[in-house]
Amino acid sequence: xxxxxxxxxxxxxxxxxxxxxxxxxxxxxxxxxxxxxxxxxxxxxxxxxxxxxxxxxxxxxxxxxxxxxxxxxxxxxxxxxxxxxxxxxxxxxxxxxxxxxxxxxxxxxxxxxxxxxxxxxxxxxxxxxxxxxxxxxxxxxxxxxxxxxxxxxxxxxxxxxxxxxxxxxxxxxxxxxxxxxxxxxxxxxxxxxxxxxxxxxxxxxxxxxxxxxxxxxxxxxxxxxxxxxxxxxxxxxxxxxxxxxxxxxxxxxxxxxxxxxxxxxxxxxxxxxxxxxxxxxxxxxxxxxxxxxxxxxxxxxxxxxxxxxxxxxxxxxxxxxxxxxxxxxxxxxxxxxxxxxxxxxxxxxxxxxxxxxxxxxxxxxxxxxxxxxxxxxxxxxxxxxxxxxxxxxxxxxxxxxxxxxxxxxxxxxxxxxxxxxxxxxxxx
Amino acid sequence: xxxxxxxxxxxxxxxxxxxxxxxxxxxxxxxxxxxxxxxxxxxxxxxxxxxxxxxxxxxxxxxxxxxxxxxxxxxxxxxxxxxxxxxxxxxxxxxxxxxxxxxxxxxxxxxxxxxxxxxxxxxxxxxxxxxxxxxxxxxxxxxxxxxxxxxxxxxxxxxxxxxxxxxxxxxxxxxxxxxxxxxxxxxxxxxxxxxxxxxxxxxxxxxxxxxxxxxxxxxxxxxxxxxxxxxxxxxxxxxxxxxxxxxxxxxxxxxxxxxxxxxxx
Numbered sequence: 001x002x003x004x005x006x007x008x009x010x011x012x013x014x015x016x017x018x019x020x021x022x023x024x025x026x027x028x029x030x031x032x033x034x035x036x037x038x039x040x041x042x043x044x045x046x047x048x049x050x051x052x053x054x055x056x057x058x059x060x061x062x063x064x065x066x067x068x069x070x071x072x073x074x075x076x077x078x079x080x081x082x083x084x085x086x087x088x089x090x091x092x093x094x095x096x097x098x099x100x101x102x103x104x105x106x107x108x109x110x111x112x113x114x115x116x117x118x119x120x121x122x123x124x125x126x127x128x129x130x131x132x133x134x135x136x137x138x139x140x141x142x143x144x145x146x147x148x149x150x151x152x153x154x155x156x157x158x159x160x161x162x163x164x165x166x167x168x169x170x171x172x173x174x175x176x177x178x179x180x181x182x183x184x185x186x187x188x189x190x191x192x193x194x195x196x197x198x199x200x201x202x203x204x205x206x207x208x209x210x211x212x213x214x215x216x217x218x219x220x221x222x223x224x225x226x227x228x229x230x231x232x233x234x235x236x237x238x239x240x241x242x243x244x245x246x247x248x249x250x251x252x253x254x255x256x257x258x259x260x261x262x263x264x265x266x267x268x269x270x271x272x273x274x275x276x277x278x279x280x281x282x283x284x285x286x287x288x289x290x291x292x293x294x295x296x297x298x299x300x301x302x303x304x305x306x307x308x309x310x311x312x313x314x315x316x317x318x319x320x321x322x323x324x325x326x327x328x329x330x331x332x333x334x335x336x337x338x339x340x341x342x343x344x345x346x347x348x349x350x351x352x353x354x355x356x357x358x359x360x361x362x363x364x365x366x367x368x369x370x371x372x373x374x375x376x377x378x379x380x381x382x383x384x385x386x387x388x389x390x391x392x393x394x395x396x397x398x399x400x401x402x403x404x405x406x407x408x409x410x411x412x413x414x415x416x417x418x419x420x421x422x423x424x425x426x427x428x
Numbered sequence: 429x430x431x432x433x434x435x436x437x438x439x440x441x442x443x444x445x446x447x448x449x450x451x452x453x454x455x456x457x458x459x460x461x462x463x464x465x466x467x468x469x470x471x472x473x474x475x476x477x478x479x480x481x482x483x484x485x486x487x488x489x490x491x492x493x494x495x496x497x498x499x500x501x502x503x504x505x506x507x508x509x510x511x512x513x514x515x516x517x518x519x520x521x522x523x524x525x526x527x528x529x530x531x532x533x534x535x536x537x538x539x540x541x542x543x544x545x546x547x548x549x550x551x552x553x554x555x556x557x558x559x560x561x562x563x564x565x566x567x568x569x570x571x572x573x574x575x576x577x578x579x580x581x582x583x584x585x586x587x588x589x590x591x592x593x594x595x596x597x598x599x600x601x602x603x604x605x606x607x608x609x610x611x612x613x614x615x616x617x618x619x620x621x622x623x624x625x626x627x628x629x630x631x632x633x634x635x636x637x638x639x640x641x642x643x644x645x646x647x648x649x650x651x652x653x654x655x656x657x658x659x660x661x662x663x664x665x666x667x668x669x670x671x672x673x674x675x676x677x678x679x680x681x682x683x684x685x686x687x688x689x690x691x692x693x
Binding site for chain 1: 482491542543677686
């Protein structure tokens with residue numbers, strides 16, 4: 001049965017490629033665009049191997065952290081009134097050994113006057129951080145990011161309504177998300193990582209889909225004196241699970257909950273000091289535990305980042321960022337933290353460095369992204385090489401190297417998961 | 429383009445063609461200014477489908493297919509909205525530029541796969557435009573005051589009479605000297621030679637085809653050749669239209685995320 005399915009998928013993919021190839025002689029542009037319809041997509045192979053020789057207990061896939069062949073189909077239709085778009089991925093997963101389908105985007109969009117309403121599955125993103133997120137509270141897939149998958153898979157699509165308002169100087173986006181989507185963390189069956197409740201049974205309690213649980217996010221933005229400036233507001237839930245044990249000592253069940261959260265923030269970005277300067281702040285209001293007494297709920301915090309990007313010479317770019325998280329009610333946090341639990345710094349700080357050099361008329365890209373936290377004493381390095389073999393075909397190799405003094409910090413816990421990913425993609 | 433201005437240009441051209449080269453030397457900068465006006469600022473706005481072919485010495489080809497929307501603003505400022513139709517791996521990418529003659533441009537990049545708007549830090553003079561042999565400055569023009577200009581001679585280039593001008597940068601540039609052949613009638617640069625600090629020729633620009641579009645002479649085919657590497661970029665401007673009525677709303681962050689389809693076809 002499964003073989004038949006795979007065979008069908010292979011035949012389908014092959015016929016699409018043939019069809020696209022045969023249509024290519026007609027025009028230089030690839031894919032299909034006829035009147036109001038567009039068809040595009042890609043074929044991709046993507047494998048990621050752990051290279052440390054260590055494995056989590058009962059590993060799924062062994063050292064293969066990720067492996068798949070993927071076909072993406074993007075269908076678009078638009079006329080003056082409405083726009084329909086779908087982005088659907090068909091893939092064969094070699095870790096789970098099964099084919100699967102994932103809808104990445106599927107929405108309808110209509111315009112009335114100067115406002116647009118988009119309803120359906122969509123990728124939501126905002127903020128000015130580079131791999132650092134403050135006001136960008138939308139769902140992320142850290143497992144995908146840590147296994148060297150193409151960076152668009154860091155984003156988890158959300159089923160939402162988005163209203164765009166305003167023109168010219170000031171615009172606004174208002175998002176309503178009725179269906180809660182948690183962040184996807186690296187699976188415990190694939191990644192060696194720290195677990196404060198190792199061996200204890202777990203259950204997840206997501207916010208129910210109810211009217212009062214609808215998340216609301218808003219952004220008002222505009223460009224003045226060359227600076228893109230924005231104000232943000234969010235009312236919803238933490239997307240990283242908070243762990244609630246059924247009894248403090250000797251727990252037998254741990255519940256992953258998603259406490260209520262509000263975020264108020266601002267950002268700005270523009271040309272200065274011979275490059276691009278950016279800054280973002282956000283106040284995280286932990287609505288279910290504003291006094292900070294509940295150890296199972298994250299405390300309120302103030303988060304900030306400043307960034308600077310410059311091009312010292314042709315085709316070489318340097319980006320630097322400094323990020324901090326200042327926890328409120330730290331004394332209450334320390335007082336209620338169960339013994340044996342690793343404590344977080346009152347003021348967690350980290351910095352990032354991005355180096356990118358392009359070669360051969362920008363067809364070869366060599367880059368490094370580095371996180372380093374001197375308060376957590378951990379780091380995460382992402383070296384990358386990408387080459388465009390032709391206008392339609394590229395190949396990339398990405399490393400993910402983790403480390404730190406302690407096995408309990410965000411990056412330090414993944415020390416045994418250093419991995420190397422290879423991706424080949426054919427776009428049409 | 430109003431007719432008075434066109435008449436004034438013709439009169440100027442006639443005037444220039446009557447006087448010997450020595451007289452032109454009086455204000456070569458104004459000639460360069462006129463040349464820039466004709467080459468980079470024609471019309472109040474512009475819509476053109478631009479096809480760039482990047483050719484390596486070995487004959488490998490890459491295509492950059494984009495829609496260029498350009499609007500002139502006050503004080504020589506300009507806005508560009510460049511939507512990439514191809515190649516496949518950059519389809520839907522938009523580059524938006526607010527160009528200022530006397531300071532670094534504001535530049536935004538929209539990446540459709542990530543639904544992400546970025547600001548780009550890049551120096552105009554030293555950045556290749558999407559991997560081509562053209563720098564950003566070659567595409568959108570360089571401040572006239574950033575070089576000192578001198579008339580070398582007047583001479584015929586093919587069937588056209590040109591003024592040959594030498595420009596030496598006083599501000600950051602990727603060349604040590606540039607020699608331009610400016611058409612005495614249209615003021616378009618027909619040829620440019622770029623020399624490095626050793627005095628060696630390394631880049632040559634050619635306007636291969638000039639057409640009249642709505643009364644405005646337009647270089648519809650251009651080539652930039654890197655003579656050192658043998659890499660070459662051929663650019664064809666297809667379906668050029670001036671004064672199409674681009675509104676300011678097009679050049680905003682919101683439009684980056686949702687490009688205006690009626691202008692892209």
